Amino acid sequence: MKLFNIGIVFTAYRNFSTKGFRKPSFLSYSKYKSKYKTSSTMQTVRRPKIQWTEEQKSVLSSVSQGKSVFITGAAGTGKTKLVTEIVKLLNKLHTPSKVFVTASTGLAAISIKGQTLHSFAGIHYHTNDPKLLYDSIKCCKRAYWRWRKVKALVMDEISMVDARFFDNLERVARELRGVGETWGGIQLVVAGDFFQLPPIPDNDSLDVKYAFEADCWKESFDFMIELTKILRQSDPRLIELLQGIRMGKSDPEDLSILKSYCSKTKSDPSAVQLFPRKQNVKKVNEERLKKLGKAWMKQLNQGIAPDEVSICVGARVMLVKNLRTCKGLVNGATGTVVELVKSVDADGVCPDNLLPIVKFDSGKVLWIKPQEWHVMVGNKIVATRKQIPLILAWALSIHKCQGMTLDKAYINLSRAFGCRMVYTSLSRVRSMDGLHLSGFTASMIRADPKVSDFYRNITLQHNNKDQGNSSTKSTENSSSNITCASGKAGTAMFLDLRIHKSTKTNPKLEWENLFNWTKLS
Numbered sequence: 404m405k406l407f408n409i410g411i412v413f414t415a416y417r418n419f420s421t422k423g424f425r426k427p428s429f430l431s432y433s434k435y436k437s438k439y440k441t442s443s444t445m446q447t448v449r450r451p452k453i454q455w456t457e458e459q460k461s462v463l464s465s466v467s468q469g470k471s472v473f474i475t476g477a478a479g480t481g482k483t484k485l486v487t488e489i490v491k492l493l494n495k496l497h498t499p500s501k502v503f504v505t506a507s508t509g510l511a512a513i514s515i516k517g518q519t520l521h522s523f524a525g526i527h528y529h530t531n532d533p534k535l536l537y538d539s540i541k542c543c544k545r546a547y548w549r550w551r552k553v554k555a556l557v558m559d560e561i562s563m564v565d566a567r568f569f570d571n572l573e574r575v576a577r578e579l580r581g582v583g584e585t586w587g588g589i590q591l592v593v594a595g596d597f598f599q600l601p602p603i604p605d606n607d608s609l610d611v612k613y614a615f616e617a618d619c620w621k622e623s624f625d626f627m628i629e630l631t632k633i634l635r636q637s638d639p640r641l642i643e644l645l646q647g648i649r650m651g652k653s654d655p656e657d658l659s660i661l662k663s664y665c666s667k668t669k670s671d672p673s674a675v676q677l678f679p680r681k682q683n684v685k686k687v688n689e690e691r692l693k694k695l696g697k698a699w700m701k702q703l704n705q706g707i708a709p710d711e712v713s714i715c716v717g718a719r720v721m722l723v724k725n726l727r728t729c730k731g732l733v734n735g736a737t738g739t740v741v742e743l744v745k746s747v748d749a750d751g752v753c754p755d756n757l758l759p760i761v762k763f764d765s766g767k768v769l770w771i772k773p774q775e776w777h778v779m780v781g782n783k784i785v786a787t788r789k790q791i792p793l794i795l796a797w798a799l800s801i802h803k804c805q806g807m808t809l810d811k812a813y814i815n816l817s818r819a820f821g822c823r824m825v826y827t828s829l830s831r832v833r834s835m836d837g838l839h840l841s842g843f844t845a846s847m848i849r850a851d852p853k854v855s856d857f858y859r860n861i862t863l864q865h866n867n868k869d870q871g872n873s874s875t876k877s878t879e880n881s882s883s884n885i886t887c888a889s890g891k892a893g894t895a896m897f898l899d900l901r902i903h904k905s906t907k908t909n910p911k912l913e914w915e916n917l918f919n920w921t922k923l924s
């Protein structure tokens with residue numbers, strides 16, 4: 404059996420012209436399709452059509468009014484999906500060159516077609532010294548220009564952003580823009596769930612400070628919302644169980660359900676294996692690749708869009724880019740390489756590269772051609788990279804899977820560290836059927852008391868959007884308030900999110916209660 408290395412086809416060009424760029428095209432290889440045709444027993448996973456919930460619509464409405472928003476909510480409540488829609492809206496409001504889309508990690512940034520927050524800000528090393536940070540950004544011409552130009556700044560996966568960093572950026576924004584308002588008048592769109600993975604602490608301190616502990620946090624937003632409708636999972640039992648774990652509650656009933664999913668044997672070899680540590684991920688991927696019959700030759704780079712990926716027929720792979728969203732061929736879709744074929748370009752020339760045909764678990768078969776990744780500065784492409792959008796997927800680290808939706812996963816928690824790993828990993832799967840668990844103990848279900856307090860103290864305010872309060876940052880009642888615009892005239896209502904935890908007896912009723920405050924019409 405042959406093993407192929409598929410490397411970068413071409414890399415980083417600065418100020419790459421957008422001319423000549425075309426959307427990725429796909430050859431519908433009918434002969435391969437018929438060869439690897441979906442068997443009648445294989446279920447094709449159809450992704451539900453997006454219909455924005457009332458909560459999501461209320462956020463879109465606030466953003467369109469120029470408000471700075473903070474969107475939180477449990478895993479799978481559609482935060483990231485909403486952020487991608489918000490970006491389209493912001494592009495119309497401010498023009499694309501003035502909208503900057505960022506996330507705290509490279510992987511999260513890729514999924515929203517943005518850049519990392521550090522790269523946007525112009526920070527190339529870690530420091531919490533505000534003066535040093537300000538000086539280094541000011542010296543970087545491009546970064547200075549970005550801060551001056553930006554009208555709207557999107558930040559996804561805020562749970563991994565440190566409070567000191569958030570405060571420092573706010574100060575940089577004000578000073579570089581020469582505008583005294585919070586964030587120098589930039590419209591902020593921030594999303595994330597603080598119950599998921601936290602900021603990585605500095606080497607010299609183990610003290611985690613969440614962004615919500617930043618001095619400027621409260622005055623940074625006009626509108627805060629906690630999305631409550633879980634859209635990733637539809638099984639009410641799983642939703643309820645995840646809610647408990649998110650809050651660090653280990654209900655005996657939930658525990659016995661989880662234990663029933665603990666098995667030593669990996670019954671489903673097509674399930675992705677999730678591990679807390681990279682070493683285990685590497686080990687499993689290497690072993691499985693070797694098992695397919697070829698000695699391991701080079702160290703695999705397991706990053707998303709790694710420099711080089713070694714694959715062979717039979718390799719389990721995962722897409723790291725959305726190819727055909729409507730057919731479920733999205734970032735996170737897993738499948739198996741069934742054949743490697745030579746590609747023919749438009750002139751009938753056969754380049755040397757062999758390209759994989761992947762049969763996805765949904766039954767779809769696709770010939771995977773190199774895809775382009777762009778680093779965007781506003782609407783301008785400054786660097787591009789073209790390569791096969793696949794990584795090996797027998798195993799993944801829990802950090803890497805944050806933000807993903809998986810049909811099935813074998814989760815090994817035996818070396819879990821930090822209290823967020825159980826919730827972050829379990830909340831990836833769509834249903835209990837896709838869950839295999841090992842190394843799990845009840846003591847692993849813990850939430851950081853600081854995060855629990857943040858959510859416990861959240862109150863919801865129904866503001867009257869007709870009362871002309873939309874342009875000012877809400878400083879009144881700002882003790883972690885979640886502010887929600889309402890169409891109802893002249894009322895201001897506070898609702899304590901403590902009702903958030905659904906009751907075991909009637910979870911549905913509680914969800915309905917929660918929807919009351921987001922219904923706008």
Ligand SMILES: Nc1ncnc2c1ncn2[C@@H]1O[C@H](COP(=O)(O)OP(=O)(O)OP(=O)(O)O)[C@@H](O)[C@H]1O
Binds near residue numbers: 451459481482596808
């Ligand atoms: N309004 C909607 N209707 C139907 N599906 C939706 C809707 N919004 C989001 N989804 C789907 O729900 C799933 C979870 O969405 P998304 O990844 O945006 O959630 P998230 O809150 O960002 O999760 P995480 O915190 O785990 O990153 C995705 O498959 C997404 O396509």
